[in-house]
Amino acid sequence: MTENRHGGDIYAEDLTGEPLDFSASINPLGMPEDILRAAQEALTRSAHYPDSLCRRLRAAIAAREGVTAEQVFCGGGAADVLFRLLLALKPKKILLPAPTFGEYAQAAALAGSELVRVPLRACDNFDLQEDFWDALTPDIDAVIVCNPNNPTGRAIPKWLVKKGMERCAAVGATLIVDECFHDFLDRPERFVMTDSVPENRNLVLLRSFTKMYAMPGVRIGYCLSSNTDLLDRMYDTGAPWSVSVVAQECGIQAAQDTEYPARTRKYIAEQRARLEDGLRGLGFFVIPGAANFVLFRNDRIDKLAARLRARGILIRSCANFAGLDERWFRVAVRTEAENFVLLHALRELTEKEGGTQWQR
Template sequence: MIQQHGGNIGQLRDILDFSANINPLGAPESVKRAIAESIDCAEKYPDPYCAELRGKLAVHENISAENIVCGNGADDLIFRIVHAFKPKKAMVCAPTFTEYSRALAEVGCEVLEHILAESRDFELGEDILPKFDSSLDMCFICTPNNPSGRLAAPEILANIAEKCRDNNVILVCDECFMGFVEDSESYSLRQFMNWNCIILKAFTKLFAMAGIRLGYAVCGSSHISERIQQSGQFWSVSALAQEAGIAALDETDYVRKTVRYITEKRRFLAAELSKIGVNVYSGTANFLLFKSRTGLAEELLSQGILIRDCTNFSGLTEGFYRVAVRTHEENIRLITALRRCLNG
């Protein structure tokens, strides 16, 4: 079952969903309360500038609120960035999140793919650096990358940021899964940020708010943030989502607990998958990429388990799959089902 994205369970019933990379701990109770208590705001238009949320994000990110733009999830911001600047030529990695290329195609942009080698576990290496020149207008990178879960090394990020600055290239760095990473600040582009950098972040995955939709962009200059703010729909973030985000930013203990939990369960799941005989690629996010035989996703679906068939990712072929890291009990169910499929 090849999906455009994970989590599209549609009409499926009684399905254990490993295709969507959502925090298995669920949304914090404070976030649920904030949504419920703000229900009366639903009859009014929301603040189009998300002033209160941006003010709190400014403290959280240690940057001026003028450099932050909020959106209806990171996906919304990807399209708003592309439509704001309308690049003629852009670079993306492969495999990576497919929405970058979809957004670029909408404005008729020429897309240059930088292929990440399977032999290096899809690591972003220095071989990307010579591809930055003045003909390029925009570059998308993702760390940890989706679907591989690989982090970009800090020295690579520093060199890419420098190359983009020197060649007047807008660098969009998607860090939506960075919240699941241990010592995440050491791996963020934030430490190498130039005027032309944009970092994408989302509440969706870390705070289990996929149905609420909330993301934000941290920009290296207020000029860039203003361009993005003026692109796309005026009321892009609902009042309920804004209140949920304000509450989520206080959940520091929840985030620490999540990082510990995901790190432990990811290691266990990766080890068990390897024992079964599938090829697991090293990653640091709340999901794992592995390679096995074709048709495996359909076999698991017949057992009530949905995984992400990655055939439609550029740079991958049949037999690549992505699974979320879920609770221990759910991970055991996946492992048992995989053993049944592969080993009889």
């Protein structure tokens, strides 16, 4: 049977009750009440097929982002949009950093694309460096970067992304920037590339309401691009009606909201700093992040994920990320009380190890 390769698997048979899930990086403040009401009201209209073109939703997103509705494509989550995008592009060769989000490789495999990975270094906090773009040779058809990067949580300066966009244009490559966690960044306008969309047909921005508005079960994602021919082809690379009536109404409500992200960013920044300090205090090597999750290396506790799981706490093993191994873990930033529970459990496990370091 296929194994779950992601976080958020609260459905496994060995789990009893509701686990404390640090493996999925979702807003700990939960789904806003107005979005919940929109979902409930949408159920009364679910006797009809959804709009396969997501016209009202695309218009709402366009108004939020300052683009035209024709420059917006919506799908059943950012992963659905990503897979459709690569199937529409059919790139022969894709450049991407390592480590980064695993779905890129899965979508590339489905599209028949070859991957060229550029390793990022732990000594540099896994920051994408300027020399990453030196690997952009004329035979590269597409480049994917995640900003902030998952699972490292590191943000790429806007000037560096723009440099890559210009290099991509020069060789005829498409630059795909996954900005699904951008809402959690302090002053995200310093990083997002929305203003470059209208004049750069080789740029595609991948976005999602999932993380910020705490609705991964609803499945709504979108992308922005001025290459409307590409967006039109994406409608034919998957099944119709992929965005349900409920998802579209939730997305419309989220697109009209501007206050929730600001409130969330302040809370996440405070709790992330405390969580990182707590992990360092327990002897873990921590990558300082800018999003709503933290990457750390465990050299102290044997079978860490399994032992936390036995306590009803889920964390994300990063062993299946290219460029990492079984020592690396990602944990979501949750509420202050929940973060305390995690740190307390880690402290107890550390003490049981007798203060000695575990090596693989």
